[in-house]
Amino acid sequence: MDTAQAIADRRSIRRFKNDPVKRDVIEQLLELTIQAPSAKNDQPWKFVVTTHEAKTRLVKTLQAALEEADAQGQSTGSLRSSIRAMDEAPVIILVFNRIRRDDFPEPHNYAKLLVDTQSIGAAIQTFLLAAHDMGLGTLWICDVLYATDRIQEFASCSDELVAAIALGVPAESPQKRPRQEWQSLTTWMD
Numbered sequence: 001m002d003t004a005q006a007i008a009d010r011r012s013i014r015r016f017k018n019d020p021v022k023r024d025v026i027e028q029l030l031e032l033t034i035q036a037p038s039a040k041n042d043q044p045w046k047f048v049v050t051t052h053e054a055k056t057r058l059v060k061t062l063q064a065a066l067e068e069a070d071a072q073g074q075s076t077g078s079l080r081s082s083i084r085a086m087d088e089a090p091v092i093i094l095v096f097n098r099i100r101r102d103d104f105p106e107p108h109n110y111a112k113l114l115v116d117t118q119s120i121g122a123a124i125q126t127f128l129l130a131a132h133d134m135g136l137g138t139l140w141i142c143d144v145l146y147a148t149d150r151i152q153e154f155a156s157c158s159d160e161l162v163a164a165i166a167l168g169v170p171a172e173s174p175q176k177r178p179r180q181e182w183q184s185l186t187t188w189m190d
């Protein structure tokens, strides 16, 4: 598959087959993921790969967070449907930002957060495209941020949670989702 085709054909996948994904495939994907560019080549990403029993515990952790938020009348966005997709996917990868910003005074710490988050976004998109190229489906999930504390505790990781990626064999082939035309969002200055 060429790069343009992979970019054009990738879709968010929310239904997964029960098939496992082999560890060496996940390792290949992470090897490609870390080829992403990062500001100052800082490579701020950190990954926690969950499969099997650990993934089941992660989903239970999220369900508990959802129930608690519901009981307290707090908003949880689309967490419920994201949990359903995570429940089906055989692999969930938690993505953290391992760079501490405490040493950077205001407003540079905010700039550092933006910069490192962009680098991590590049890594996540690289993962998604590489997985698509291998015939696997992915979902980029930020709903996990509703349960940051619980996930940090689950993963024994005090780094900042950025997102999760669900990975598995797709059980759906969604149509292309709508996009605003780039022409309406682009100004030319010659």
Ligand SMILES: Cc1cc2nc3c(=O)[nH]c(=O)nc-3n(C[C@H](O)[C@H](O)[C@H](O)COP(=O)(O)O)c2cc1C
Pocket: 010, 011, 012, 013, 078, 081, 082, 139, 140, 141, 142, 143, 144, 174, 177
């Ligand atoms: C930063 C980011 C966060 C996202 N978080 C979620 C999420 O929590 N749950 C979900 O179902 N989809 C999530 N998505 C997937 C988007 O809903 C999806 O990319 C968008 O609807 C376009 O669909 P497509 O990826 O199939 O083109 C996220 C995507 C991005 C880039």
